[in-house]
Amino acid sequence: xxxxxxxxxxxxxxxxxxSNISNAQEIVKTFHEDGITAENxxxxxxxxxxxxxxxxxFEDQVxxxxxxxxxxxxxxxxxxxxxxxxxLTTRPNLMGIFKNAEKRTYIITIxxxxxxxxDAIIFKNLNYNAQIGVLGHELSHxxxxxxNGFGKMWNIVWIEIFSKKKVNQFEYNTDLNCINHGLGYQxxxxxxxVRENLDRVNWLGAVNLTADTxxxxxxxxxxxxxxxxxxxxxxxxxxxxSN
Numbered sequence: 001x002x003x004x005x006x007x008x009x010x011x012x013x014x015x016x017x018x019s020n021i022s023n024a025q026e027i028v029k030t031f032h033e034d035g036i037t038a039e040n041x042x043x044x045x046x047x048x049x050x051x052x053x054x055x056x057x058f059e060d061q062v063x064x065x066x067x068x069x070x071x072x073x074x075x076x077x078x079x080x081x082x083x084x085x086x087x088l089t090t091r092p093n094l095m096g097i098f099k100n101a102e103k104r105t106y107i108i109t110i111x112x113x114x115x116x117x118x119d120a121i122i123f124k125n126l127n128y129n130a131q132i133g134v135l136g137h138e139l140s141h142x143x144x145x146x147x148n149g150f151g152k153m154w155n156i157v158w159i160e161i162f163s164k165k166k167v168n169q170f171e172y173n174t175d176l177n178c179i180n181h182g183l184g185y186q187x188x189x190x191x192x193x194v195r196e197n198l199d200r201v202n203w204l205g206a207v208n209l210t211a212d213t214x215x216x217x218x219x220x221x222x223x224x225x226x227x228x229x230x231x232x233x234x235x236x237x238x239x240x241x242s243n
Contacts, residue, residue, distance in 0.1 A: 025068045027237035029185045033128045036060050053078040058110065061128065065135035068181045069143055076105040077142060083113040086206040087122045088134055090141040101146045108138050118206055120197040130193040133178070133186030137218075140177035164208075168217040171205075175219040179227055184234060188224045195221070 036044075044063035051074060054062045062079055066072060078093075088111065092104040110123045123131060178187050194203050204210060204217045216223065228234045 025182050027182055027185070027234060030129050030189075031064060031132050031186065033060075036064070048073060050074070051076045053080070055079055055081050055110070058123070058131070061131045061135060065132050065139055065183065065186075068136060068183050069139045071146065072139060072142060075102065075142065075146070077108060077139075078105060079108045079110060081112050082109050084109055084111040085114050085118065087111050087114060087118065088138050090138045092145065104145075106142045106145065108135075108142075114206070117198070117209075121194050125197065126193050127189060129186050130190040133183055133188070133190035136178040136181065136183035136186055137174055137190070140174045140181065143181070144174065144177060164215075168204075168215050171217045172219060175224070176227070179224070179231065180233070182233060184224060184228050184231070187219070188221060188228070191219060191221045191224055194218075 041060065041063065044067055048063055048066040048070075052062075052066065058079070086109075089109045090106060091109075092106050097104070112122060112124065113119070114122050119125065123134070126134065175187060178184070191203075195201065202213045202215070202220065204212060204215060208217070219227075
């Protein structure tokens with residue numbers, strides 16, 4: 001009974017969030033490194049690259065991921081490369097927390113060097129499709145931050161420091177947001193890639209390397225597959241592909 005209720009609640013959240021996303025891109029199962037043409041790249045840069053600072057070596061992956069978030073077209077986002085323990089992080093810049101959400105600059109940090117253990121899952125060591133998936137997760141953070149004023153942003157800071165349970169829920173919902181935007185297969189690749197590279201059953205984050213297999217901070221592959229199999233956006237894509 002309890003598991004049925006939880007499943008029903010999850011499905012309600014999926015349909016509620018999906019109803020607020022009307023401009024999702026075409027569903028693609030696998031993006032390939034040589035799959036983007038010069039013409040495609042120019043289009044993506046002109047359409048989705050405005051107000052963005054993007055490292056040249058990851059430009060294609062970033063532009064593809066951005067194309068699934070049309071609400072971020074006019075949002076300032078800086079993608080920067082640093083040596084950090086956490087493979088990727090997303091934050092508004094320090095003063096931005098005091099500004100209107102749409103006037104902030106959001107910083108997505110891509111780590112190129114972590115610990116000897118976590119180096120296996122830094123961005124450059126993920127497969128191409130998984131790279132787009134984790135960028136989708138980070139852009140989902142930015143998308144959700146657009147609905148957060150000063151008070152809600154400080155509440156997120158409090159949660160990250162003091163409430164592991166709420167962080168789990170926060171990141172899980174961010175994965176769901178990514179799926180709702182159309183990058184579910186890419187998120188699935190990232191979820192699999194991380195667990196395979198680290199030889200772990202579960203992934204709770206770079207600073208939470210415990211043996212906990214019950215919590216689900218970032219969706220496990222089986223969870224993502226279950227959602228994709230019941231999600232209207234992906235069902236419609238499967239129908240179109242079969243016609």
